[in-house]
Amino acid sequence: MLDEPIKEIQVVKNYIDGEWTASRGEILDVVNPANGRTIGKVPISTRAEIDAAIDAAKTAFPAWRATTPLARTRCLFRLKQLMEEHFEELSRVQTQEHGKTIDESRGETRRGIENVEVACGIPTLMQGYFSEDIASSIDEWVIRQPVGVFGIIGPFNFPFMIPLWSAPYAVATGNTVVIKPSSEVPISQMKIAELVEEAGFPPGVWNVVNGGRTVVNALLEHPGIAGITFVGSTPTAKEVIYKKCGETGKRVIAQGGAKNFMVIMPDCDVNRTIPALMTSFFGNAGQRCLAGANLVIVGEDNRAYAGFLEKVLAAASKIVVGYGLDESVQMGPVRDKDKKDRITGYIETGVKEGAKLLLDGRRVKILGDFPPTCFLGPAVFDNVTPDMRIAREEIFGPVMSVLRARNLDEAIAMCNDSPFGNGHAIFTSSGRSARDFQYNVTSGNVGVNIGIVAPVAFFPFSGMKDSFFGILHTQGQEAVRFFTESKVIIQRWF
Numbered sequence: 001m002l003d004e005p006i007k008e009i010q011v012v013k014n015y016i017d018g019e020w021t022a023s024r025g026e027i028l029d030v031v032n033p034a035n036g037r038t039i040g041k042v043p044i045s046t047r048a049e050i051d052a053a054i055d056a057a058k059t060a061f062p063a064w065r066a067t068t069p070l071a072r073t074r075c076l077f078r079l080k081q082l083m084e085e086h087f088e089e090l091s092r093v094q095t096q097e098h099g100k101t102i103d104e105s106r107g108e109t110r111r112g113i114e115n116v117e118v119a120c121g122i123p124t125l126m127q128g129y130f131s132e133d134i135a136s137s138i139d140e141w142v143i144r145q146p147v148g149v150f151g152i153i154g155p156f157n158f159p160f161m162i163p164l165w166s167a168p169y170a171v172a173t174g175n176t177v178v179i180k181p182s183s184e185v186p187i188s189q190m191k192i193a194e195l196v197e198e199a200g201f202p203p204g205v206w207n208v209v210n211g212g213r214t215v216v217n218a219l220l221e222h223p224g225i226a227g228i229t230f231v232g233s234t235p236t237a238k239e240v241i242y243k244k245c246g247e248t249g250k251r252v253i254a255q256g257g258a259k260n261f262m263v264i265m266p267d268c269d270v271n272r273t274i275p276a277l278m279t280s281f282f283g284n285a286g287q288r289c290l291a292g293a294n295l296v297i298v299g300e301d302n303r304a305y306a307g308f309l310e311k312v313l314a315a316a317s318k319i320v321v322g323y324g325l326d327e328s329v330q331m332g333p334v335r336d337k338d339k340k341d342r343i344t345g346y347i348e349t350g351v352k353e354g355a356k357l358l359l360d361g362r363r364v365k366i367l368g369d370f371p372p373t374c375f376l377g378p379a380v381f382d383n384v385t386p387d388m389r390i391a392r393e394e395i396f397g398p399v400m401s402v403l404r405a406r407n408l409d410e411a412i413a414m415c416n417d418s419p420f421g422n423g424h425a426i427f428t429s430s431g432r433s434a435r436d437f438q439y440n441v442t443s444g445n446v447g448v449n450i451g452i453v454a455p456v457a458f459f460p461f462s463g464m465k466d467s468f469f470g471i472l473h474t475q476g477q478e479a480v481r482f483f484t485e486s487k488v489i490i491q492r493w494f
């Protein structure tokens, strides 16, 4: 038997003003995509409940803001400690509610905790700066002050980590938050809120309200919300979040979708590149905003091209698919049947567009006795051209489109022609090629011999073009700047 921490159905409550409250809204099921079991019930919260959370956050703000940064971070130190103590349970919950493998979940938990750790440096991170004598006997300085209440909206693919790209920095700088997890995977954020409570944050500082787009719209419209951080698909980021925040004058970080190119130079270290490509394209079942989607093999040598592709296929066809709590499994299911149908729809589109399906992920062998409802295997298309939909649109599943470029310039032009710019990478042993790539490619995160270009917590999580809307980014110093106003003081004493 696999050790599942969620044994009984978890009825997810809202965490408002330090209290756990049952919502009066519609209730949806949360289903484990690997075995089809219902593991939770999640509410679509009502307007009154959202308003109550924002009011609580607003009421808590003045006292929390006046709490010293050192005292605020003590709550975060305790939260970090509690997360470490519950590390394995938190990771297993992610696998149960999302489907990713247990190792991927452990990685997600670690990356989430790292943001709490970085935010513990707030006493120095939010310091201002000072100039004496900017004019005769006049001094000038900048202080960073918290802004108020922030809404934090998460996607389904990293249920634990992504709200932590924002929330620790928001509260460490003295703001209060209302978090809206994806209703598809709400249990991880409930678990975090339980630890927040145990860590001793004052009521109203950290609130969680569950639901879908109605909750998002309420946060966007509410005058009590000073700003929003959002991570999700491009249409929502661009047309809903960025637009509405512009209309209502809220500061905003809106991270969108992606279509990442992995560029393979003839001089790459093949034996190290292939495993990196496997985790990039097929890790998390392709449901990462930094997942490889298009593989561009550079060079005019047909034999080298065929040889590389053969190695890719051999590795991809060996990937073990099954329930992620089994340590031997390398790829779990996709999140739900609708997502699987969308991905298989793209596989059909690729075939119709004339690409050659070398490995058909629809024919998947599952390790163990699990319903096939949400499972797919790795899919590999050859003969893909940049104009095809499977090369341009975000599929968000384990599908590799292989394209060919004559030289690096052509490969970079392909990357730059994409509407997205999230995490392109080059694989090469040439410093010159690596520099040309990182200099010219329009991608917010760039990898050199790295397949998943995920910035660590003390670097900004960047993005360009349709992958990002805003100026400052989540994580690290940029998050500190986003969650604070710069106030300039100019002083003269007579």
Ligand code: NAD
Residues within 6 Å of the ligand: 153, 154, 155, 156, 157, 158, 180, 181, 182, 183, 211, 212, 213, 214, 216, 217, 231, 232, 233, 234, 236, 237, 240, 255, 256, 257, 258, 288, 289, 394, 396, 422, 461, 463, 467
């Ligand atoms: P999504 O846009 O469907 O949902 C994201 C959040 O917005 C959810 O909380 C959802 O409830 C809410 N939402 C959805 N539609 C809405 C609407 N019309 N109005 C208001 N709110 C709405 O995204 P998803 O499917 O949960 O996540 C996958 C997407 O997120 C992919 O496109 C992926 O590339 C992207 N993503 C981006 C990053 C990044 O850093 N750029 C990171 C992770 C995921």
